[in-house]
Amino acid sequence: MDMPLPDASVIARRSRILARLAAALPADALISDPVETRAYECDALTAYRCLPLAVTLPRTTTEVATILRLCHEEGVKVIPRGAGTSLAGGSLPTADAVVLGVARMNAVLETDYPNRFIRVQSGRTNLSVTGAVEADGFFYAPDPSSQLACAIAGNIGMNSGGAHCLKYGVTTNNLLGVTMVTMQGDILQIGGPFLDAGGLDLLGVICGSEGQLGVVTEAWLRILPKPEGARPVLMGFASNEVAGACVSDIIKGGLLPVAIEFMDRPCIEATEAFAHAGYPDCEALLIIEVEGSPAEIDDQLARIKTIAQRHNPVAYRESRSEEEAKRIWLGRKSAFGAMGQMGDYICLDGTIPVSELAHVLRRIGELTASYGLRVANVFHAGDGNMHPLIIFDANKPGDLELAEALGADILRLCVEVGGCLTGEHGVGVEKRDLMHVQFTRDDMEAQLRVKDVFDPDWLLNPAKVFPLDVTASRRVA
Amino acid sequence: MQPDTEAALASLIAGASGKIAVTGGGTRRLDAVAGEPLSTAGLTGITLYEPGALTLVVQAGTPLDVIETTLTTENQRLPFEVPDLRGLLGRSGNSTIGGTVAANASGPRRIQAGACRDSLIGVRFVDGTGTVVKNGGRVMKNVTGIDLVKLMAGSQGRLGVLTEVAFKLLPVPETAATLVLHGLDDATAITALSSALTSPFDVSGAAHWPGHGTFIRIEGFATSVAYRSAELQRRLAGFGTVDAAADDPWPAIRDVAPFHGAAGDVWRLSTTPSQAPALVARLAPRQALYDWGGGLVWLLTDEGFDLRAALGPFAGHATLIRSHSALPTFHPEPAPIAALTRGLRAKFDPRGLFAGAL
Numbered sequence: 001m002d003m004p005l006p007d008a009s010v011i012a013r014r015s016r017i018l019a020r021l022a023a024a025l026p027a028d029a030l031i032s033d034p035v036e037t038r039a040y041e042c043d044a045l046t047a048y049r050c051l052p053l054a055v056t057l058p059r060t061t062t063e064v065a066t067i068l069r070l071c072h073e074e075g076v077k078v079i080p081r082g083a084g085t086s087l088a089g090g091s092l093p094t095a096d097a098v099v100l101g102v103a104r105m106n107a108v109l110e111t112d113y114p115n116r117f118i119r120v121q122s123g124r125t126n127l128s129v130t131g132a133v134e135a136d137g138f139f140y141a142p143d144p145s146s147q148l149a150c151a152i153a154g155n156i157g158m159n160s161g162g163a164h165c166l167k168y169g170v171t172t173n174n175l176l177g178v179t180m181v182t183m184q185g186d187i188l189q190i191g192g193p194f195l196d197a198g199g200l201d202l203l204g205v206i207c208g209s210e211g212q213l214g215v216v217t218e219a220w221l222r223i224l225p226k227p228e229g230a231r232p233v234l235m236g237f238a239s240n241e242v243a244g245a246c247v248s249d250i251i252k253g254g255l256l257p258v259a260i261e262f263m264d265r266p267c268i269e270a271t272e273a274f275a276h277a278g279y280p281d282c283e284a285l286l287i288i289e290v291e292g293s294p295a296e297i298d299d300q301l302a303r304i305k306t307i308a309q310r311h312n313p314v315a316y317r318e319s320r321s322e323e324e325a326k327r328i329w330l331g332r333k334s335a336f337g338a339m340g341q342m343g344d345y346i347c348l349d350g351t352i353p354v355s356e357l358a359h360v361l362r363r364i365g366e367l368t369a370s371y372g373l374r375v376a377n378v379f380h381a382g383d384g385n386m387h388p389l390i391i392f393d394a395n396k397p398g399d400l401e402l403a404e405a406l407g408a409d410i411l412r413l414c415v416e417v418g419g420c421l422t423g424e425h426g427v428g429v430e431k432r433d434l435m436h437v438q439f440t441r442d443d444m445e446a447q448l449r450v451k452d453v454f455d456p457d458w459l460l461n462p463a464k465v466f467p468l469d470v471t472a473s474r475r476v477a
Numbered sequence: 478m479q480p481d482t483e484a485a486l487a488s489l490i491a492g493a494s495g496k497i498a499v500t501g502g503g504t505r506r507l508d509a510v511a512g513e514p515l516s517t518a519g520l521t522g523i524t525l526y527e528p529g530a531l532t533l534v535v536q537a538g539t540p541l542d543v544i545e546t547t548l549t550t551e552n553q554r555l556p557f558e559v560p561d562l563r564g565l566l567g568r569s570g571n572s573t574i575g576g577t578v579a580a581n582a583s584g585p586r587r588i589q590a591g592a593c594r595d596s597l598i599g600v601r602f603v604d605g606t607g608t609v610v611k612n613g614g615r616v617m618k619n620v621t622g623i624d625l626v627k628l629m630a631g632s633q634g635r636l637g638v639l640t641e642v643a644f645k646l647l648p649v650p651e652t653a654a655t656l657v658l659h660g661l662d663d664a665t666a667i668t669a670l671s672s673a674l675t676s677p678f679d680v681s682g683a684a685h686w687p688g689h690g691t692f693i694r695i696e697g698f699a700t701s702v703a704y705r706s707a708e709l710q711r712r713l714a715g716f717g718t719v720d721a722a723a724d725d726p727w728p729a730i731r732d733v734a735p736f737h738g739a740a741g742d743v744w745r746l747s748t749t750p751s752q753a754p755a756l757v758a759r760l761a762p763r764q765a766l767y768d769w770g771g772g773l774v775w776l777l778t779d780e781g782f783d784l785r786a787a788l789g790p791f792a793g794h795a796t797l798i799r800s801h802s803a804l805p806t807f808h809p810e811p812a813p814i815a816a817l818t819r820g821l822r823a824k825f826d827p828r829g830l831f832a833g834a835l
Contacts, residue, residue, distance in 0.1 A: 112749075112751075113675055114668070114671040114675070114750065114751050115671070115749040115750055115751050115772075116671075116674065116675065137675075137677070138675075158620055159620045159624070161618050165617075165618065166617075169591060169595060170618060172595075172624070172627065173591050173595045182813075186813055188811075188813050188814065188817075189811070190814065192792055192793070193749050193792060194747050194748050194749055194772055194792065194793050195587060195588070195592070195747065195769055195772050195773070196581075196583075196587075196592070196747040196772075196773065197747075197794070198747060198794040198796065198807065198808055199794075199807065199808075199810055199814065199818060200628060200631070200632055200635070200636075200817075200818050200821060201581070201594060201627045201628055201630060201631050201632070202628075202814065202817060202818075203627075204594060204624055204626075204627020204628060204630070205623060205624055205625070205627060205628050207624065207627075208620045208623070208624045209623055209624070210620075212623070225674075225675050225676055225677045226677060227677050227679075228677050248529035248530070249529070251529060251530075251531055251648075252528055252529050252551075252648070253648075254552070254648035254649070254650065254651065254698075255648075256647070256648070292701060293701075293704055293708075295700065295704060296698075296700070296701045296704060299698060299700050299701060300698070300701075303698075351616040351617075351618050351619060352616065353527065353530050353532065353615060353616055354529065354530040355527050355529055355530045380618075383616070383617040383618050384530075384616050384617065384618070385616075385617075385618045418614065418615055418616070419614070419616050420614050420616055420619045420621045421621045422619075422620050422621050423616070423618035423619060423620065424618055424620060425620070426620050427620075427621060427622065431621075435621070435622065438621055438622075439611070439621075439622060440611070442608050442609065442610055443610055443611050443612065443622075444622070445608075446604065446608070446610040446612070446625060446825070447612075447622050447623035447625065449821075449824035449825065450623050450625070450628070450821065450824075451623070452820075452824060453817060453820035453821050453824060454817065465622065465623075466622075
């Protein structure tokens with residue numbers, strides 16, 4: 001993967017830039033010692049690393065504005081960073097850039113139950129947003145797998161989803177407003193505690209923009225009353241096709257489970273060997289969770305069972321207790337850890353129309369065999385967001401490149417059948433060079449224009465999302 | 478001008494020498510736009526409908542009723558309960574799906590299922606340079622690049638002409654029930670609605686129609702609706718007798734029927750439910766209708782009454798929906814937001830073909 005050469009004039013002015021930042025910020029808000037900045041040289045895409053010019057860790061919106069204004073004046077690039085859990089290299093630094101991490105900005109600013117929102121600083125972790133309201137019977141719906149660690153800032157940057165978004169939507173459907181600082185250092189409020197913000201939907205553009213448009217420091221988030229209860233059912237099928245058809249019939253049947261998770265045979269075998277959840281021996285497995293009162297759950301599960309039986313499941317297990325529910329989820333939740341036992345892996349994030357599921361799984365199998373690698377599939381079947389895990393050996397020369405090439409082929413396949421390159425992880429640097437597969441030059445140009453308006457000097461999170469050849473003229477300007 | 482392909486539309490716009498007045502069904506546009514009329518009526522038809530994937534892709538000029546009829550055959554629907562404003566605005570004609578998207582038209586179910594923009598998963602449009610742009614697609618989760626889908630929803634035709642739109646759909650629930658409380662003053666009514674909306678009973682409509690009642694809708698499978706109705710009745714007992722509504726009030730609430738044919742200006746106020754009753758009391762309108770649990774208020778006022786001036790600063794905004802006065806239709810934006818809006822319009826429509834007041 002190529003990155004642009006660092007700006008020599010910025011590197012040459014390093015001490016002056018650091019002195020200005022140090023003078024403007026509290027003592028502990030600036031880190032420039034390479035021993036300490038090493039912790040910020042990559043995010044969760046650890047294959048790529050680069051020490052930044054410096055790291056700033058502000059505590060207030062005003063400090064964020066100070067950092068951005070100063071960097072703008074000096075022509076210094078800025079890498080916004082939440083908790084650093086991006087799997088797409090969304091906050092990979094460059095040597096001529098200052099990392100701006102919001103992790104210290106984690107306060108709850110306002111909770112309003114009658115109006116059903118919470119306002120938080122953007123460095124707050126996803127799970128701790130729910131933690132702040134759950135004693136009062138509420139929750140924040142988007143639930144990325146990394147929710148214990150990932151920050152709301154990154155969730156907004158990547159428009160994160162999770163297992164339960166089939167019913168509750170992704171971040172953009174649960175975000176009411178933000179306080180954002182532009183690269184020029186201007187503080188804006190976009191949207192607010194109300195449902196309809198009026199004007200152009202700038203909030204919709206900011207959500208998922210991967211730190212290209214501004215730094216979000218605060219957010220108004222929609223909170224929902226917690227359902228009375230939830231219960232999963234696990235079912236096994238003789239083929240991926242049958243499991244896929246069952247998903248489609250359940251959705252057509254008017255049911256709206258909160259989660260439909262799909263695991264294929266390699267994934268089932270790996271998780272069984274690792275977590276011993278007692279999953280059945282089958283080709284494909286579904287975990288479906290429904291919500292409501294005990295009687296409503298029984299009713300929905302009865303309907304699901306009727307539909308599932310038409311597809312002759314080889315196993316059908318309804319949880320009747322908290323303990324059984326935990327066992328059903330155990331394997332799914334351990335899947336990524338289990339893959340780690342098999343070797344190094346790349347976790348892809350393509351999305352496909354649900355109707356193409358069986359076809360895509362078959363093609364992935366063929367492609368994988370032709371590369372001589374192994375792939376296990378686990379994904380959110382309700383919305384077609386796939387996470388094929390490509391297993392390789394990082395110590396074997398050429399294996400990473402081989403795995404990356406297979407990954408690119410699988411993502412091309414997703415686009416070919418009507419899907420997209422990324423459903424929830426983002427483009428970052430990881431999928432940047434595949435954007436041509438999904439978008440024409442004109443399609444990308446339209447997106448670049450939005451960036452031109454918010455960040456005319458192209459200093460925010462450089463060399464991410466858009467292929468370098470497409471942005472070359474703007475980056476030198 | 479009525480092109481019947483996207484390519485023809487693109488070449489018309491590329492070659493345009495003056496302002497263009499884009500129109501779908503002519504049922505929703507709020508501000509008058511001067512220019513050569515350009516109708517999307519030639520761009521019709523369902524491109525793709527996959528009931529098993531809850532996905533619809535459709536040409537922008539397709540009449541809304543055609544779409545609704547098609548979805549009914551599979552017992553599905555657009556989630557956002559499109560309001561029909563013809564009676565309110567005194568228009569005729571048939572709404573198109575493109576116009577619906579351009580207005581981000583969202584009805585009572587907004588509180589549960591989201592706005593039009595939340596169901597919209599893909600767009601194709603022609604910008605002011607005549608370039609065809611595609612964004613999003615036909616899958617529910619997509620974070621590939623900058624989300625222009627949301628930007629186009631509610632853009633009132635200012636950035637480009639939509640040619641194709643894609644939605645995620647929902648199944649039509651087995652049944653629906655509406656509860657009603659009578660005789661509540663506005664503030665108590667909103668408190669009652671907030672109580673319903675903060676319950677776990679998944680309310681899909683929450684409105685207060687002064688003089689008629691305070692309404693709460695529940696949708697789903699019959700057993701579940703019966704259960705949740707009973708629980709809500711128990712929860713709301715402190716506000717008075719909770720009855721099952723005799724008639725379905727939601728079409729009237731959705732379409733602001735109480736104001737049809739009534740003299741005066743119509744305003745649409747977006748704010749938090751808690752503040753709404755006090756704001757309305759201060760305005761003393763001829764009539765008010767609260768939807769979205771109180772977060773959306775329709776107001777009938779004297780002609781020419783400057784509601785924004787009377788309100789002063791508040792958390793929210795007000796749109797002038799129907800009036801003969803010279804007051805601006807859309808709420809003036811704070812300077813930095815207005816600058817971004819201007820910047821985006823200048824990029825997508827550099828020649829200012831799609832002029833308007835947004």
